[in-house]
Amino acid sequence: MQFTIEVGRYSPEGTYAESAVPGTPFPAPWDRSPARRYQTYTVDLPEHAVVLDALIAIREYQDQSLAVRCACRSAICGSCAMWINGHSHLACKSKLSAFTKDGKTRVESPPSMPIIRDLVCDMKPFWDKHLAVKPWLQNKQPVPPPNEEYRVSNASMEELIQEVSCISCGACLMDCESFAVNPDFLGPQALAQAYRYAGDPRDAETKERLAEYSKPGGIWDCTHCYECVTQCPKGVAPLDQILKLRKMAVDAGFTNNAGTRHADAFAESVRESGRLNELTLMPKSVGFFNIVEQIKTLPSAFNLIRAGKLPPLIHKKIPGVNRIKTIFERVGGRFK
Amino acid sequence: MIIDHDVVVLGAGLAGMRAALEAARAGADAAIVTKVHPIRSHSSAAQGGINAAIGETDSWESHAFDTVKGSDYLADQDAVEVMCQEAPRDIIEFEHMGVVFYRGPDGKLGTRAFGGASQARTYFVGDITGQALLVTLYDQILKAGVKVYEEWYATALHMEDGACRGLVALEMVTGELHLLRSKAVIVGAGGLGRLYEPSTNALICTGDGYALAYRAGAPLMDMEMVQYHPTTLAGSGFLMTEAARGEGAYLLNSLGERFMKRYAPNKMELAARDVTSRAEATEIAEGRGIDGNVLLDLRHLGPDVILRKLPQIHEMALDYLSIDMIKDPVPVRPGMHYQMGGIKTDVDGATAVPGLYAAGEVACVSVHGGNRLGANSLLDTIVFGRRSGKVAAEYGKNTPASSGGEVLLRSEQERLRELLSRPYTGETNAGLRLELATMMDKLVGLYRDEAGLQEALDKLQGFKKRYQTIAVGDKGRVFNQALTFSLELGYLLDCGETIIRSAIVRTESRGAHTRTDFPERNDVEWLKHILLTCRGEEEPELSYLPVTITRWKPEVRTY
Numbered sequence: 001m002q003f004t005i006e007v008g009r010y011s012p013e014g015t016y017a018e019s020a021v022p023g024t025p026f027p028a029p030w031d032r033s034p035a036r037r038y039q040t041y042t043v044d045l046p047e048h049a050v051v052l053d054a055l056i057a058i059r060e061y062q063d064q065s066l067a068v069r070c071a072c073r074s075a076i077c078g079s080c081a082m083w084i085n086g087h088s089h090l091a092c093k094s095k096l097s098a099f100t101k102d103g104k105t106r107v108e109s110p111p112s113m114p115i116i117r118d119l120v121c122d123m124k125p126f127w128d129k130h131l132a133v134k135p136w137l138q139n140k141q142p143v144p145p146p147n148e149e150y151r152v153s154n155a156s157m158e159e160l161i162q163e164v165s166c167i168s169c170g171a172c173l174m175d176c177e178s179f180a181v182n183p184d185f186l187g188p189q190a191l192a193q194a195y196r197y198a199g200d201p202r203d204a205e206t207k208e209r210l211a212e213y214s215k216p217g218g219i220w221d222c223t224h225c226y227e228c229v230t231q232c233p234k235g236v237a238p239l240d241q242i243l244k245l246r247k248m249a250v251d252a253g254f255t256n257n258a259g260t261r262h263a264d265a266f267a268e269s270v271r272e273s274g275r276l277n278e279l280t281l282m283p284k285s286v287g288f289f290n291i292v293e294q295i296k297t298l299p300s301a302f303n304l305i306r307a308g309k310l311p312p313l314i315h316k317k318i319p320g321v322n323r324i325k326t327i328f329e330r331v332g333g334r335f336k
Numbered sequence: 337m338i339i340d341h342d343v344v345v346l347g348a349g350l351a352g353m354r355a356a357l358e359a360a361r362a363g364a365d366a367a368i369v370t371k372v373h374p375i376r377s378h379s380s381a382a383q384g385g386i387n388a389a390i391g392e393t394d395s396w397e398s399h400a401f402d403t404v405k406g407s408d409y410l411a412d413q414d415a416v417e418v419m420c421q422e423a424p425r426d427i428i429e430f431e432h433m434g435v436v437f438y439r440g441p442d443g444k445l446g447t448r449a450f451g452g453a454s455q456a457r458t459y460f461v462g463d464i465t466g467q468a469l470l471v472t473l474y475d476q477i478l479k480a481g482v483k484v485y486e487e488w489y490a491t492a493l494h495m496e497d498g499a500c501r502g503l504v505a506l507e508m509v510t511g512e513l514h515l516l517r518s519k520a521v522i523v524g525a526g527g528l529g530r531l532y533e534p535s536t537n538a539l540i541c542t543g544d545g546y547a548l549a550y551r552a553g554a555p556l557m558d559m560e561m562v563q564y565h566p567t568t569l570a571g572s573g574f575l576m577t578e579a580a581r582g583e584g585a586y587l588l589n590s591l592g593e594r595f596m597k598r599y600a601p602n603k604m605e606l607a608a609r610d611v612t613s614r615a616e617a618t619e620i621a622e623g624r625g626i627d628g629n630v631l632l633d634l635r636h637l638g639p640d641v642i643l644r645k646l647p648q649i650h651e652m653a654l655d656y657l658s659i660d661m662i663k664d665p666v667p668v669r670p671g672m673h674y675q676m677g678g679i680k681t682d683v684d685g686a687t688a689v690p691g692l693y694a695a696g697e698v699a700c701v702s703v704h705g706g707n708r709l710g711a712n713s714l715l716d717t718i719v720f721g722r723r724s725g726k727v728a729a730e731y732g733k734n735t736p737a738s739s740g741g742e743v744l745l746r747s748e749q750e751r752l753r754e755l756l757s758r759p760y761t762g763e764t765n766a767g768l769r770l771e772l773a774t775m776m777d778k779l780v781g782l783y784r785d786e787a788g789l790q791e792a793l794d795k796l797q798g799f800k801k802r803y804q805t806i807a808v809g810d811k812g813r814v815f816n817q818a819l820t821f822s823l824e825l826g827y828l829l830d831c832g833e834t835i836i837r838s839a840i841v842r843t844e845s846r847g848a849h850t851r852t853d854f855p856e857r858n859d860v861e862w863l864k865h866i867l868l869t870c871r872g873e874e875e876p877e878l879s880y881l882p883v884t885i886t887r888w889k890p891e892v893r894t895y
Binding site: 059072135152165 | 372373375376377378380381424425428429431432433434436437438439440441442443444445446461462464467468471475476478479509538539540572574644647648651652655656658764766767808809810812813814815816817818821
């Protein structure tokens with residue numbers, strides 16, 4: 001079967017084939033990404049072939065200058081995460097037939113990451129974040145003698161297999177909406193690994209971890225867009241792990257941060273009025289007496305006014321708001 | 337650039353990283369050179385588990401005997417004893433590092449059954465055991481602050497007065513060659529699966545370590561012992577873990593029979609891999625296969641066992657064959673999987689070359705002999721990785737730093753320049769690699785004979801000549817994979833030659849080496865290892881070593 005592949009090419013040495021035409025990653029805008037060119041190849045492969053099969057066929061027999069990372073070919077090594085039709089996927093797990101759109105498949109290095117060459121991106125931001133969460137066990141004392149394991153339940157270990165299944169491909173970070181605007185955000189993979197250790201019954205530093213992860217750039221900087229859950233090829237569901245960390249952090253008393261205040265203000269507003277009071281949400285999240293940060297939010301407020309998006313100045317309760325309160329009481333916990 | 341360290345480790349899989357960690361713990365300035373990021377290493381593809389006799393009803397002697405019997409009595413029994421005695425502590429150490437091993441109801445480590453083992457002694461994390469160990473070990477490397485040169489591609493070992501004192505490596509991202517000088521080098525660069533098509537191995541398993549050590553003068557041993565795994569996925573050849581059968585899966589032929597009853601009436605599907613692979617090949621050859629495959633049937637295990645304990649292979653069968661193994665059996669066939677042979681080392685990883693150590697699949701201690709038992713390879717990597725790291729660090733303490741090497745660096749630069757400047761002849765490295773690998777599978781695979789092996793050797797000589805003229809199809813500096821692919825093909829050709837030559841010499845059938853013209857095991861003449869030492873362009877030197885037998889005399893091997 002014939003497949004048409006449009007590959008985003010980039011060479012720091014500036015050498016391109018004549019047939020490679022200038023273009024920009026789609027969907028735009030990705031201003032940070034250097035200019036690249038798009039080269040089209042046609043490959044003859046079985047109907048069930050995956051994108052990586054096409055890239056290998058191109059590299060081996062059509063154009064040896066195409067750079068692409070790959071090793072296991074079976075979604076284990078995590079080498080071949082890239083943008084396919086504008087979202088991050090493992091090339092070895094993406095069927096060409098499912099990714100053919102308007103007669104072609106568009107493949108490129110994710111514009112959210114620095115690029116080295118062609119489909120090879122610089123994974124440094126990814127690994128830096130991984131390192132930043134201290135991804136190693138801080139052993140609970142006393143460590144059992146060298147011939148004895150920690151006694152823990154199988155359920156507590158199986159609970160962590162979801163995060164251990166992470167193959168560090170970076171697909172989650174490549175499509176992370178928060179990372180796209182805030183390079184300091186620790187990101188989905190690192191935070192999933194953070195939970196993998198914070199949630200380990202053999203770890204001694206759960207509290208220190210939660211304090212660290214509650215800082216700016218940590219668990220509260222996730223915007224719940226669910227891209228990481230959608231894109232993860234191994235079912236790690238990083239956002240679910242971030243939510244677990246948030247609960248652990250709040251339960252452990254790490255509440256003096258914008259994230260917790262935001263959640264509290266959100267819940268309080270809905271509980272008391274049945275709807276969100278957007279006018280007070282921002283000040284309450286930042287902290288009413290945090291004058292410096294309050295002033296910093298002013299430009300956003302002016303932008304809202306200019307765009308006609310200012311919420312109503314008088315916040316009204318919805319009819320039957322007491323029933324909402326009942327729901328909160330039933331659910332219980334922090335927000336009742 | 338010239339960089340100095342005490343110990344340089346080539347390869348960042350389990351063996352390499354374990355060696356580097358231990359060398360660092362012993363006080364050495366250790367660094368890792370790896371052609372891919374450590375997490376991409378092929379150790380992550382090990383699925384089923386890792387063996388040790390930990391339970392009260394088990395003993396290291398039993399584990400050792402199973403290993404020796406599995407090896408068809410070619411393993412060195414002193415080495416097997418070391419591995420099996422030290423296995424429990426090494427696995428417990430990984431548990432202490434944080435590996436989320438499966439637990440029994442008492443909270444202690446739990447086991448599953450595996451092939452060729454007299455009892456269940458395989459410790460595991462779902463069917464991602466290798467990945468779980470690799471990630472944990474990588475995180476320990478980060479914690480210890482061991483320097484890792486990622487995507488640095490080794491082109492030659494640096495030899496000084498007959499000793500190994502570092503290596504030359506190509507930094508992929510810049511295209512620059514660097515000299516890394518050290519007092520000792522540990523090779524943990526993994527297997528050579530790309531020499532065979534199909535193979536369960538990753539595209540990066542190109543025999544780099546074997547060839548680099550061989551060219552530097554270290555003998556390769558037992559190279560004829562190439563393992564075919566009984567259950568590789570039809571079509572793609574991906575691995576379907578032995579743990580499936582460990583959990584109770586059946587092998588069926590086209591008549592729906594559990595045919596293993598004819599070949600291994602006691603162990604059935606859990607016979608050793610060589611036995612099971614040959615049984616499948618026989619069924620297929622006698623017309624009881626299905627399109628060249630047999631069936632791996634897991635249906636009776638139920639969705640709970642499959643999804644909880646074997647999720648990865650469930651996903652792979654679904655992704656690559658659109659088969660849901662909960663509902664349907666999966667077509668599988670024997671496929672090249674593992675090289676038992678390798679760089680000859682002692683139990684501390686030391687090779688015949690001073691300063692050069694090796695561990696993991698690339699090494700031959702020899703604990704696997706003619707046939708490796710499932711879940712013994714992960715064990716091999718962490719036991720002998722640790723031991724070689726410690727001894728290499730100690731060796732380094734009494735060794736002066738190397739000061740030379742610039743000549744090698746310049747000659748390597750020149751060699752790569754020549755490679756890049758070759759004119760295009762119409763032939764590609766990929767085409768030659770495929771021809772070589774298909775030939776190896778056909779003539780040097782599960783079944784071999786004199787005529788086929790001679791034909792293979794003749795062809796290989798021809799391939800080597802053609803290889804000398806093939807152009808590199810990319811002239812760029814940055815991330816030139818056409819260049820590294822060309823170097824890899826050179827490594828594969830060296831590996832192929834040693835396999836074929838050893839296979840010609842061994843005129844008997846033992847373990848994975850089955851000669852149809854010599855179908856019996858011959859202990860009188862062949863209870864010995866075959867070693868090959870490189871002599872440049874001349875034919876390699878052939879030598880033998882007796883098999884070390886400590887307590888288990890060779891017996892007839894049945895399962």
